[in-house]
Amino acid sequence: xxxxxxxxxLDHQENLRLNLGNxxxxxxxxxxLVNGTTVSIKIQNKSTYKELNGYTTFKIIRLDDIQCxxxxxxxLDSRQKKWCNKILRFLEYRFSSLKQRFKINYANPKERTLxxxxxxxxxxxxxxxSKDARFLSLxxxxxxxxxxxxxxxxxxxxxxxxxxSKYLIxxx
Amino acid sequence: MxxxxxxxxxxxxxKSLYTxxxxxxxxxxxxxxxxxxxxKFTISxxxxxFSRDGFRLIKKIWNKLILQEKAYNGFTHVENIISFRExxxxxxxxVKELKKKGIGVHFVNDLNDISVEKILRAKKVDAVVFxxxxxxxxxxxxxxxxxxxxxxxxKLPEYRGMDVVxxxxxxxDFNNLGFxxxxxxxxxxxxxxxxxxxxxIHKEDDSIKTLRARFEPLMTxxxxxxxxxxxxxxxxxxxxxxxxxxxxxxxxxxxKEIADQNLKSYR
Numbered sequence: 001x002x003x004x005x006x007x008x009x010l011d012h013q014e015n016l017r018l019n020l021g022n023x024x025x026x027x028x029x030x031x032x033l034v035n036g037t038t039v040s041i042k043i044q045n046k047s048t049y050k051e052l053n054g055y056t057t058f059k060i061i062r063l064d065d066i067q068c069x070x071x072x073x074x075x076l077d078s079r080q081k082k083w084c085n086k087i088l089r090f091l092e093y094r095f096s097s098l099k100q101r102f103k104i105n106y107a108n109p110k111e112r113t114l115x116x117x118x119x120x121x122x123x124x125x126x127x128x129x130s131k132d133a134r135f136l137s138l139x140x141x142x143x144x145x146x147x148x149x150x151x152x153x154x155x156x157x158x159x160x161x162x163x164x165s166k167y168l169i170x171x172x
Numbered sequence: 173m174x175x176x177x178x179x180x181x182x183x184x185x186x187k188s189l190y191t192x193x194x195x196x197x198x199x200x201x202x203x204x205x206x207x208x209x210x211x212k213f214t215i216s217x218x219x220x221x222f223s224r225d226g227f228r229l230i231k232k233i234w235n236k237l238i239l240q241e242k243a244y245n246g247f248t249h250v251e252n253i254i255s256f257r258e259x260x261x262x263x264x265x266x267v268k269e270l271k272k273k274g275i276g277v278h279f280v281n282d283l284n285d286i287s288v289e290k291i292l293r294a295k296k297v298d299a300v301v302f303x304x305x306x307x308x309x310x311x312x313x314x315x316x317x318x319x320x321x322x323x324x325x326x327k328l329p330e331y332r333g334m335d336v337v338x339x340x341x342x343x344x345d346f347n348n349l350g351f352x353x354x355x356x357x358x359x360x361x362x363x364x365x366x367x368x369x370x371x372x373i374h375k376e377d378d379s380i381k382t383l384r385a386r387f388e389p390l391m392t393x394x395x396x397x398x399x400x401x402x403x404x405x406x407x408x409x410x411x412x413x414x415x416x417x418x419x420x421x422x423x424x425x426x427x428k429e430i431a432d433q434n435l436k437s438y439r
Contacts, residue, residue: 006426092421096223132418133343133427140424169427172343 005143006166012159019156024118026071030125034163055083058090059104063115066122073125084126084135087119091138099147116148117157124164136168177298177403178204180291182283182320183267184304185237186210189253190392191303192264197396198301199273203403206295207276208267209288211305213237214281221306225422247385250376256389284309292316301399308356318402319355319363323395325387327368328352329417332361337384338423341431346373346438349383351391353398355409360419364409367398373439380432 016023016035025031052068069080076084094101106112120139127135142148143165149158179198183191195205211217222229235243244254251259264270271277280288283305292300292315300316302308308320326336327350340348350370357363371390377383401407423431 089419096226133339134418134420137421137424137427140426141422144424169430 005140005162009163009166012154012162015154015156015159016163019159023156023160024067024070024121025160026067027073027125030073030128030164031160033128033167034160052080052083054079055086058087058094059101061087061105063106063111063118066115066118070118070122070125073122073129076126076129081130084122084130088123088135088138091142095141098142099145102148113149113155114157116142117155117161120148120161121157121164124161124168127168128164133172136165136172140165140169176202176204178206178295179399179403180206180295180297180300180316181208181267182300182302182305182308183208183210184306185213186267186277186279187240187265188236188267188303189240189257190388191267193253193257193260193262193392194301194303194396195267195270196262196264197260197392198399201396201400203400205270205275206297207278207291208270209283209291209305210267210277210279211283212279212281216281228422244385247382250374250382250386251389252385253388253392256392282306284312286311288312289315298403299399301395302356307360310358313356313358321366321395321399321402322354322356322361322363323391324352324354324361325384325391326351326361326420327370328354328361328365329412331420332417333420335423335428336420337380337387338428338431339420341380341435342423342427344434344438349373351387351394353395354412359414361417362412362414364411366402366407366409367394369394373435375439377435377439380428380435383435 052065065083069076069083072080091098102112102116106115120142123135123139123142127133127139139161143158143161149155154162181191181195181198185191195208198205218229225232241254244252248255267277276291278288278291289311292312296317298317300312300320302320302322313320324332324336326332326340327348330348331339337349340346347370349372350368352365352369353367354361354365355363369390371387373383374386377386398407402409
């Protein structure tokens with residue numbers, strides 16, 4: 001079934017509840033879409049992340065760049081929106097070779113998974129603010145690739161992504 | 173007396189129902205087909221298309237090359253390309269048969285090959301009619317007379333790219349289903365527009381597959397009509413602005429199911 005990634009939403013809600021401290025999130029309103037109740041979560045400090053330069057190539061993008069975009073998601077400027085659109089285009093065009101390409105960004109598997117899961121969070125959050133379903137579709141397609149997550153247990157970021165994906169699909 | 177216009181045709185496979193229908197209808201409209209270029213089925217083509225389309229390519233090959241007419245058995249409740257061909261008495265089953273009419277039929281590894289470019293340059297065709305076979309590059313477009321026609325299964329400029337029947341349905345944008353005859357340029361579906369045709373949802377459209385089956389004869393008919401009208405000087409192309417539309421990609425399979433449900437609820 002194609003909706004099998006959404007089959008254990010209760011488990012993901014539980015994972016979120018138990019591991020909130022490990023979740024990287026920048027926006028209370030978006031977080032509430034998946035959590036429902038008002039829970040005090042640690043909103044990441046926006047000023048921690050450096051200013052983005054012009055987009056050059058995907059292979060030099062780091063987690064910091066993704067978090068910088070996520071931290072400004074509600075009010076992205078035109079340069080930052082260009083980043084998001086270039087990321088979409090690159091990932092869609094190169095989808096079949098992403099397993100290899102992500103290794104260029106991060107050779108270490110744990111760092112790579114963290115990078116990918118936060119990248120998925122960016123795509124989902126941008127889909128929400130821009131109302132552009134293409135970003136949602138890409139995020140869901142990425143989540144179907146088991147190499148892009150911890151295979152044994154979903155990380156709290158992955159659970160957040162699954163729940164946010166489900167919310168967006170149901171409410172688009 | 174008007175000079176008869178001369179074109180070349182690009183084809184993804186020699187038995188393509190779409191290509192053979194378009195060719196026969198163009199000939200009936202007194203258009204001269206100088207050459208047909210057919211993309212060879214090679215391992216490298218398979219690898220390239222597989223990396224883009226994944227397992228969808230296997231389904232496509234199964235339907236188009238193995239099942240052929242039988243692929244439409246589930247769509248007899250709508251006018252599909254098979255019933256359309258019967259109604260119009262289209263007899264051409266393989267572009268190779270066009271050799272008997274003195275039309276050049278060339279099997280090439282890539283429609284952008286220098287061998288294709290050389291023939292187009294020598295023949296000085298009025299235009300090229302694309303019926304499938306991948307992206308077309310600048311070297312071919314430059315030697316294609318007025319340009320390379322394409323019929324895109326989505327309304328331009330809004331819906332460029334792939335799955336452009338599924339995407340408007342997912343977004344419940346039911347009034348934006350249709351297809352577009354346009355010139356190809358180096359972008360994806362960004363070339364000058366000749367004709368945009370809206371397609372309304374009918375009660376018989378019980379699935380996206382049925383809707384797509386119904387699109388095919390409509391596209392074939394209108395494609396030939398628009399090409400003929402342009403070559404007769406009856407249509408002026410209109411430029412697209414890049415910002416007027418978006419490029420869409422393969423839709424997630426679950427979102428595609430939602431699109432299908434939206435269609436069923438709407439009709």
